Amino acid sequence: MKEKLESIRAAALAALDGAQSENAVEELRVRYLGRKGELTAVLRGMRDVSPEERPAMGALVNRIKEEVEAAIGETLANARAAERSQRVASERIDVTIPGRRPLLGRSHPLTQVTAELVDAFVGLGFSLAEGPEIEDDYHNFEALNFPPDHPARDMQDTLFVEGERVMRTHTSPVQIRVMESQQPPLRAIAVGATYRHDSDATHSPMFHQIEGFMVDRGITFAHLKGVLTHAVRAVFGERSAVRLRPSFFPFTEPSAELDIGCFGCGGSGGACRICKGTGWIEVLGSGMIDPNVFRAVGYDPEEYSGFAFGIGIERIAMLKYEIDDIRRFFANDLRFLSQF
């Protein structure tokens, strides 16, 4: 019996040594360890072994069985590894074929510039307020210190709507609406479409503005310079040169245009296309809120002061992306939109 076991062991190990595939190994497992397998048959023959011999013989059978099982496991693992490496060697795809992807939609460049500006001011503690596009004369003009028949109204050629309404010519009426309904301290911005009766390469009858204002006790022109310089640098870069120069808006006094050093030529001017050689680019209009505006909303101008500013979004986007014609924004050509 012992000899028989040893010969089964030797035969099994030899056969396994030659086994290449998973199937061949499986066949050998059945042949030796299966229900009708050779080792199994020997185990069944243990009944015929004498009780004295039985423990030693039993231990031998188990040892050989474990040895064969381990050899089967190892051969199987080797066979599988060999198959995997064979598969890997035979598989090849063209990885240079382009990916199958949905087209990436783009948000409009005006939306992108607006979000950038809005986020800069929200970061400074300004909250966004909204107002209607179809406005009344009072909120669009009169409360903002534009008297009727004043030539300042020529600066804002108006689109009139039936029912004595106008398409708002600027976002400033939102200033009035916020101040009518809230008390200082205020820090607010308004953003949106505005309209003028004007149409050429640099003027669109519809365009967009962002407007902001801050009202509190003791707000000064120096604060206007501070906050706007800070905000403009947040948008155009920390090292932008900034200058303010006097201007005129009916609803602010003193009024100022804010210029930044040209980012095209670095302020050197010359033949620069962006700043037309001046070295400066006008980016916003601003000023201290006129006492007449405060009176219109019932604030005491001796108690409160504040500043306001307005930015033309198309203008900023045209400068930033070097867009040549304002009408491109509204043609919505996909070849244009996909660039932003």
Place this chain on the structure above:
Amino acid sequence: MKLPLRWLNEFVRTDLDTAELCHRLTMAGLEVDAVEERGAGLNGVVVGKVTATRAHPDADRLTVCEVDAGEGTPATVVCGAANVRAGIRVAFARDGAVLPDDRRIGRAEVRGVESAGMLCSEAELGIAEQSDGIMVLPGRTPLGADVAELLGLRDTIIEVSITPNRGDCLSILGLAREVALVTGGRLREPKVRLKESGGACGDAVSIRIEDERCRRYAARIVRGVKIGPSPLWLRLRLQAAGMRSVNNVVDVTNFVMLERGQPLHAFDLAKLARPEVVVRAAAKTKAIQTLDGVVRALDPDDLLITTGDEPIAIAGVMGGADSEVSAETVDLLLESAWFAPATVRRTARRLDLHSEAAYRFERSIDIGGVASALDRAAAMIAELAGGSVAPGMVDVYPGEREADPIELRPSRATELLGCSVSGAQARKVMKALGARVDKGAGGALSVTVPTYRTDLEREIDLIEELARVIGYDEIPTELPSRPLMAGSLPERIRMERSIRQSLQAAGMSEAVGLAFASPDTNRILPGVNVAGRAVRLLNPITQEEPELRRSILSTLLAMWRHNRNQGATAIAGYSVGKAYWHEGVAGEGWRLGGVLAGEMPSIGLGARRAPELGDLKGILETLFEQRRVLADVAWRPGTEWKSLHPGKSATIELGGAVLGVIGALHPDAEVELDVDGAHWLFEIDLDRLAAHSTPAVRFHGLPRYPAVQRDLAVVVASEFESDQISRFVREWNRDLVEEVELFDEYVGSPIAPGKKSLAYSIAYRAADRTLTDEEVNGLQEHLVLALEKHFDVEHRQ
């Protein structure tokens, strides 16, 4: 306002170079728009004398001239002008000369005779628009002298943008005051030397003001003038400032207007019906023929200059044709007056007559300068057109008084500007502006501003002047130290931002369109939750689009057409914007629209395919899922839009109210809108979406027992809406049915014609135990029975 530096130099001398002067003006609020170097290109034209002429051998109209330019040997020049003759001095463009239009003059053979240059006309020198013959220079002009230099044809012209508050800067004098202010230079006003003779003005004409909108009216008479062309220097002045020469009298009135900002008018005295001028409202006077020959209908409120019953001018806007100065005019009545800005503006706008005079009156002129401008003009006319100035002027100035002083508190200036302003500093600045400064109460200054600064009425106006003169650069730059405030965005904006991201991830690009629409577009695309009718514009940009859009889809249709015309095959766009309506009053609301047209937008291998409703609906469902409102959304077949295909469109409802529409255009609407091909579009009411509240997010425990999946196939009529079964199954057993999903729709054999097979996958799950197979089989059997009872369906085994 064009500022020629040669003219400016007569009022204030400055050594600054042009760039520095422009910078200082800009920083003082007078923004320089452009600088033009006029005559810079003109080169090599010198004074020559025609010493001899002879006829050209081969051309009747040409003359061969010998021209001496002071160099000894005369040049031979062929000239085509009729007025060339021996002895005259001319502008001789030598070989190599360059004319203002960049034309280079060289030696050339003219019909067999070599010409060594050209004799120039005024037009060729850029002085006149057209001229008859060559320019003849005065007899003693030095030979060989540079003509451009001699005549002053080279000038630097600074174009200054004048804000509407600074009417005082619409003149050379006004700008010179500012230049003196920013350079520290001294202002010199030209002295007027007036010689008077003949009968007194006051005896010949009377003036009456019957309307308080004219606060001052002054007139002078100049007799015996000879109307003719203006001298070269005057024409050059007008040309440099951007005006055309008419005749000597009109040119003088324009010259004085440019110089001093006071518009003047000259009437032909002989053509006035009566020696009496009345300023009054038009009232019953219906019309006047203005000097441009047009008959203008008048408004009763228009301010007129009249004589007898006849209107002779629309105050401040334009003179009448009947009293116009003509070649035969001998005696003049010169008008210098002040009219209320608002009335001039109203009339000029209504008549669309935007004259230089009206432009200045609208911005308020210097009421204190009315008489001196009149003297200046009368003296110049007497000098240039002959004639004599009648002694005295009639000057009606009923409310003449000094302006009220304005209180200026240096402490208030300090408070508002954020930099310390002393009383002495404020006094100095005010004096530099030409104001009189007296002591006021409690440290304040009492400031009386000059009459030309009509923009300075309040303390804040003076504070602005302080800031402007001190310089904005000198004011510190400070951040306010205030309690922190949190900046915030409204919920609608935050929603809009997440919607944009979700649509862009689906391949849709954002369009922004103008809000204008045609009545046809508004009829075809009636909008969502848009009441009443369309809003009309009173002065639309184009006659084709006189309304505001009712539907944001008008923008997307335009985008679709534009890109199709550009050859795009895949169009996927969305737009967020306002829709407008009119129902008693004008209203507006936020809308979102989208379109998928052509092919499905994708890059990479694989067959291109047309979009299906499911593509666009899926994009919207994702969007609703993000907002956590998908469960409240229903898709009802059909819409109220006639322009949508009735069998391929749905009304989107949210919480039972209309949220929007989705579908394809009706083929008739495709024709009307000029679009075709596979497409789907939608519009939703963003205000309603934003207003729909969603429950706060709270965590629900994860299921502890497994779900059991079963499929169920039924055959139904082909028009049957698959959603009915999904909704029914969900409601049928809310405890155990966890999910119902349609996974297949099949038409064709073996399914009978007119029928379709729908296959649903149903997930059953109990919260407290593992469902057994027997239990689920029983549920399925019950479900089939229930379906067969409720619908006309046949269970497919």
